[in-house]
Amino acid sequence: MAVDYLVIVVYLAGMLAMGWWGMRRAKSKSEFLVAGRRLGPAMYSGTMAAIVLGGASTIGGVGLGYQYGLSGAWMVFTIGLGLLALSVFFSARIARLKVYTVSEMLDLRYGGRAGVISGLVMWAYTLMLAVTSTIAYATIFDVLFDMNRTLAIVLGGSIVVAYSTLGGMWSITLTDMVQFVVKTIGVLLLLLPVAVVKAGGFSEMKAQLPTEYFDPLGIGGETIFTYVLIYTFGMLIGQDIWQRVFTARSDRTARWGGTVAGTYCLAYAVAGAVIGTAAKVLYPNLASADDAFATIVKDELPIGVRGLVLAAALAAVMSTSSGALIACATVANNDIWARLRGIVPTDGEQRDEVKGNRAFILLMGLAVIATAIALNDVVQALTVAYNLLVGGLLVPILGGLLWKRGTAQGALASVAVGGLAVIGLMAAYGILANEPVYYGLLASLAAYVAVSLTTRPTDAAVLAAWRERLAGRAPEPGTASETVSEQVPAAQ
Numbered sequence: 001m002a003v004d005y006l007v008i009v010v011y012l013a014g015m016l017a018m019g020w021w022g023m024r025r026a027k028s029k030s031e032f033l034v035a036g037r038r039l040g041p042a043m044y045s046g047t048m049a050a051i052v053l054g055g056a057s058t059i060g061g062v063g064l065g066y067q068y069g070l071s072g073a074w075m076v077f078t079i080g081l082g083l084l085a086l087s088v089f090f091s092a093r094i095a096r097l098k099v100y101t102v103s104e105m106l107d108l109r110y111g112g113r114a115g116v117i118s119g120l121v122m123w124a125y126t127l128m129l130a131v132t133s134t135i136a137y138a139t140i141f142d143v144l145f146d147m148n149r150t151l152a153i154v155l156g157g158s159i160v161v162a163y164s165t166l167g168g169m170w171s172i173t174l175t176d177m178v179q180f181v182v183k184t185i186g187v188l189l190l191l192l193p194v195a196v197v198k199a200g201g202f203s204e205m206k207a208q209l210p211t212e213y214f215d216p217l218g219i220g221g222e223t224i225f226t227y228v229l230i231y232t233f234g235m236l237i238g239q240d241i242w243q244r245v246f247t248a249r250s251d252r253t254a255r256w257g258g259t260v261a262g263t264y265c266l267a268y269a270v271a272g273a274v275i276g277t278a279a280k281v282l283y284p285n286l287a288s289a290d291d292a293f294a295t296i297v298k299d300e301l302p303i304g305v306r307g308l309v310l311a312a313a314l315a316a317v318m319s320t321s322s323g324a325l326i327a328c329a330t331v332a333n334n335d336i337w338a339r340l341r342g343i344v345p346t347d348g349e350q351r352d353e354v355k356g357n358r359a360f361i362l363l364m365g366l367a368v369i370a371t372a373i374a375l376n377d378v379v380q381a382l383t384v385a386y387n388l389l390v391g392g393l394l395v396p397i398l399g400g401l402l403w404k405r406g407t408a409q410g411a412l413a414s415v416a417v418g419g420l421a422v423i424g425l426m427a428a429y430g431i432l433a434n435e436p437v438y439y440g441l442l443a444s445l446a447a448y449v450a451v452s453l454t455t456r457p458t459d460a461a462v463l464a465a466w467r468e469r470l471a472g473r474a475p476e477p478g479t480a481s482e483t484v485s486e487q488v489p490a491a492q
Helices: 002-024 029-037 041-052 055-096 103-108 114-147 148-200 202-207 221-237 239-245 251-282 288-300 306-341 347-374 378-402 408-429 435-453 460-470 480-485
Strands: none
Touching: 002 148, 029 148, 029 202, 029 347, 029 460, 041 055, 041 148, 041 239, 041 251, 041 306, 041 480, 055 114, 055 221, 055 239, 055 251, 055 288, 055 378, 055 460, 103 239, 103 306, 103 378, 103 408, 103 460, 114 148, 114 239, 114 288, 114 306, 114 347, 114 378, 114 408, 148 202, 148 288, 148 306, 148 347, 221 239, 221 378, 221 435, 239 306, 251 288, 288 306, 288 347, 288 378, 306 347, 378 435, 378 480, 408 435
16 A cells, blocks of 8 residues: 555645645735636636535445446536536626625625625535535545544645645645546546446446446436435535636636536546446445445555545545635635624735635634534535525525516525525424425525515616626726736636
8 A cells, every 4th residue: 555655645745735836826815715816718627627526526426326326426417517507607797796705796786785694604504515525534544544533534624724724716726626637537537447347347237236227317306306406506606616706717718617617527427426336236235335435446446546546536525625615714704704893805905814814714624624523424414504505595696696676685585584494494304304405495485586576676776886797897896916916817
């Protein structure tokens, strides 16, 4: 295993080195939080694919393939569909807004009265997303080094917190590009063909497994529908995803770069399911489906290659973890803390804001590591996060983008009713039940429409300013440093 260990150590050292390099570029709030809004198509596509394809998509996607066969691809497939929908229909408008958070978008659209409540819901979502990604380090480091769970979480989490704190979005962008390449080589180009060959090819896999393993809908129609509600719609509104859209240098980059990333996700979904199906042939009696990825890597790959593929799994976890962490810190600082203190940053305070956001990443990172150590059930935590996000924020966000009659009162009612309904229904039906997100979303929609129609329309001046921002005609609030940074050649 010495060669495998060396591959992993070099990879982790490289992540920290990129964090240090990113620190030298992050000189303004825009540079630190959204990479100066200067990413070109290549970097944008790679980093967007990296953020959405985390440990759940890699380890969990292979596990679903082990359990259900090819239909196990549906979870990751719906993530890809959501990214495609976001890129084709909404990304250009989102990028033109020149904001930093989803709550800022809601304030622009509804007149400045939805920020704190929506910020709390988004903060809870991003926090739990970061926690669940951090917990996954325990699985990977256990395979690599037979390491204690707590120590594994502290080690993996500390590396992500370190490079995210140092360079913000620039560091995360650079590391995500490396992680994208490592995942592509490790999972698609190495593990996938090796797994199929070791299992005897597709003909042998079909001979060894029940026919339902090759039924595209074998996982069940209700499960697929739930995946669409949670993951496809979740992709449309998550702060971690929007914050990547904000990094695009142009409408075209956001639209086409995101479309490439979404298409990549579809291929990754199928690859994970095929690997899991092959693992079922090779190891039919694993205690847990989620052990399939680590088992096939550990037992079937040669030395060196094994280290690279495990680095790919680590890359998947780190990309989601770092993206969720900076999103959590951005929301906590800009949407909650600053608003509660009544602070609106002036032009001369941008450099100090970099320090403030850096401090919040460190603080949120420590909170994520502590929560990950205390928490055991990853699936329940992630389900709570996505149920709150979709049930509480989907309707007011999409309503604001698509329906001009929506009002601030309607948005607040939608967030409150949807969020409370989801919480109450999870208590009644169970956290993993499908009913909370179904009925919570319907309650949120009903409240939004009913209250919007019974209250005064949004002020004409607010809507006019909103249309100017959507059209890209309004300047981004910021400093001279931000204006200068936008004149620097865009990253390719």
